[in-house]
Amino acid sequence: MKPHSGNKYRVIGIMSGTSLDGIDLAVVDFSYKQNRWNFSIISAETAQYSGEWYQKLKNAPELPGEKLVALHNEYGRFIGQEANRFLRQNNLVVELIASHGHTVFHQPENGFTFQAGSGASVAAETGITTVADFRSTDVALGGHGAPLVPVGDKLLFPEYDYCLNLGGFANISFEQNEKRVAFDICPINFILNDLAEKLGLPFDKNGNLGRAGNTDEKLLRQLNQLDFYSQSSPKSLGREWMNEYFLPVINSYQIPIADKLRTVYEHIALQISGTVPGSGKMLVTGGGTFNSFLMECIKTHSKAEITIPTDQLIHFKEAIVFAFLGLLRFLGQINCYASVTGSRKDSSSGIIYPA
Known part of the structure; x- marks a missing residue:
């Protein structure tokens, strides 16, 4: 499905940073005009982790398999609950959730990567179609599965070198x-x-x-x-x-x-x-x-001539870009470049979980 000029898409991007400071949530409107993508941030916030969630995620790499699977689903429900709260508080409705999850393992040289936060659980909790697991396809294609943000850099911020x-x-x-x-x-x-x-x-x-x-x-x-x-x-x-x-x-x-x-x-x-x-x-x-x-x-x-943008863009750029990557996946468009990750080919990565 190709974007139509003038069409607007409202997506919430959800990102857990590697520094474990909390979940970033950003509701973003995307539109495609004159052969380029435009975006505007509708609302965004960082939901701080409780001490309990901080410890759970920090200790996740040490968990045995059974408990890691349980955490994967529990954290997905938590993401869904945070999305529901955020959308309700701001009186917003979105068409799509793009959830990166939290990286527990990233070993592309060994052929695997794992982000906790089950997309199925997010979709079940919210009743909203969810795109998750953005990295596994690229790793399966021989790539690093990272970084993924460059697709957003190229298409959303073309004025920067x-x-x-x-x-x-x-x-x-x-x-x-x-x-x-x-x-x-x-x-x-x-x-x-x-x-x-x-x-x-x-x-x-x-x-x-x-x-x-x-x-x-x-x-x-x-x-x-x-x-x-x-x-x-x-x-x-x-x-x-x-x-x-x-x-x-x-x-x-x-x-x-x-x-x-x-x-x-x-x-x-x-x-x-x-x-x-x-x-x-x-x-x-x-x-x-x-x-x-x-x-x-x-x-x-x-x-280089350094530009530091608004605080909102600084805080939420990754969540914005993952909202965009989720939209591209939903539209069946390329959202992962082989030139960036070293995989065998470009791909439209991520798993779509219908509501």
């Missing part, structure tokens, strides 16, 4: 040889939050802890020499990579946490600037944009 997202990991997308390419760059909030927690804080607000530290040049060199950074794209990162390769390097240094943080900030800025060596317009989104010290470090090293 680069789209950089600063979330649990930094990722970027841009056009190269008339194809979209995208890949993960390095850890961001995953490692910054992990280090801040060692000082009793949930995150490094405004980068104040890192700003007070000193760069350890030896640690910086060792981080920059990690094999991942010399690999060509497509490539992606997951918690497993950070636990196996990044954290052991950090933990091997007996230096103050503030110095580790300062060194990681420098590392992030260098990796990003190395990825975007030239000038051009760069849209920067994700929670990391609110970290003023992180943005200072990036601007110090980067030649």
